[in-house]
Amino acid sequence: MAQTDSSADWTGKAERIAAIAAEQAAVHDADDSFVAEGFAALDEAGFFSALVPVELGGGGARVGEICDALRIIGGACGSTALAASMHSHVVAVAAWRWKNQGAPTDGLLKRVAAERLKLVSSGGSDWLTSAGTLEKVEGGFRLTARKAFTSGSPVGDLLATSAVYDDPDEGPVVLHFPAPLKGEGVSIASTWQVMGMRGTGSDDVVFDGLFIPDGAILGRRPQGEWHMLFHIISMIAFALIYSAYLGVAEGARDRSLAMVRKRPDNPQLAQLAGEMENCLLAARLAHRRMVELAETGRPGPETTSEAMQCRTLVADAVIAAVTKAMEVAGGASFYRKIGLERAFREIQAARFHPLQEKPQLDLAGRVALGWGIDG
Incomplete structure (x- = not known):
């Protein structure tokens, strides 16, 4: 069975990642390019599966350990740390829900560990009201949306996002699901020309009728209310x-x-x-x-x-x-x-x-x- 990463181990890894990220931080800031070197170093170190529970094939790290790692990396390159945090919090929430609620997030977490997936979040731009629409079709939904602040989108595999479905019985409800970032019906709009954190690759993701299967829906809640x-x-x-x-x-x-x-x-x-x-x-x-x-x-x-x-x-x-x-x-x-x-x-x-x-x-x-x- 895999062993939980020790805090000392993640401290050392973070220091090595920070040194790599620091080398090109000013370049990415100057030309609005994604922090590819930092993300490659994170991937090599096993960072993206660190918060996946050991039982599901991950590193079993604590949130506090990864917070310390992100803090160390942030001292060298804020963009690398911030973009990495967006993947990390999606994994941490999914792991908490699996452990404490028996939520069906284990399939996603296993894929993160086995396939070395990088997750992207749209939560900051959606929040309680969400954005975009879902149209019910056979076997799932068609997604039409434009999602902003998607840090890590240049290399991301799945976007943890949500959209509004006008349920004929309940009215507007928000459905949560992972959406693929590659393939037909998905495009990236290069919009991230900003004051700071320029290397996070937080471009807009545009969905034009992307099919979301019923089995991908991981959560459902009333629109605009705390859930x-x-x-x-x-x-x-x-x-x-x-x-x-x-x-x-x-x-x-x-x-x-x-x-x-x-x-x-x-x-x-x-x-x-x-x-x-x-x-x-x-x-x-x-x-x-x-x-x-x-x-x-x-x-x-x-x-x-x-x-x-x-x-x-x-x-x-x-x-x-x-x-x-x-x-x-x-x-x-x-x-x-x-x-x-x-x-x-x-x-x-x-x-x-x-x-x-x-x-x-x-x-x-x-x-x-x-x-x-x-x-």
Whole structure:
């Protein structure tokens, strides 16, 4: 029987992957190209099956171990870490559902391990309302949709996505399923020309009548309402996603300190460095709680609210930490070759994953007040 990956093993693997990803990070940032070298190194290390349970042929790694790996990689190349996190959270959620709910996700997980599949997510652009339509046909559905923010799509095999089916009895319902990213009825639109995280390959995926068999449907829920599936996603996914941003902030911190350590004693510089350290510690503490929830939490509104609070706290803190890293380094941070300018652009993406701050505050307030969360 395969053995569970040890944390020390994944730390070492992540450091080797980070070194490879770092070599071309600036090139991919400059020309909007996908981080192919980093993904090849991840694949060689067995990263894409790491979170698959041992019983299903995977590595059996804990979420926390992979969070640490993503954090290390993020310090070298944010795009590699962020794109990899999107695969990881789909696998982690599928594994949790199989272990704790007996959900029929074992077939997908076995394929990930056996076929070395790379999964892509559209959850950030779909969220509760979803997007795209499903038309019922014999044996399944026809999918028509355009899915944005599909990180890893240049090399992805399956898109974990959803779309709306107008059920004649129930009305609009959202169906969840994996959709192939190669073949007739699927195309990739090269739309990913953005401020930061330019190497993630987060292009639009266009489906034009793609057939989705009935057996591929893995979940069904009312449109626009919180459902247990999304409480599970909220509990698990964002610890992995925000590991990438924590890594970017830690990398910026290390670069800035390396630049100024030999400067003469300066109280103002020391205070700026201290402010940066406080921001980074706040991010680490909030992220640690996200990992705890992902590994031991019970999904539901209270857990979702806490996980989303942590998401906001981490986002605010890592953005502040990278801003302070630029102040510590001074005017030199404005030069692209230093890498801090890229980190500053990359870290801005931490603002935009669900739930963004205002919806998160609304959710936290509703949970605290005992009000309904679907209002």
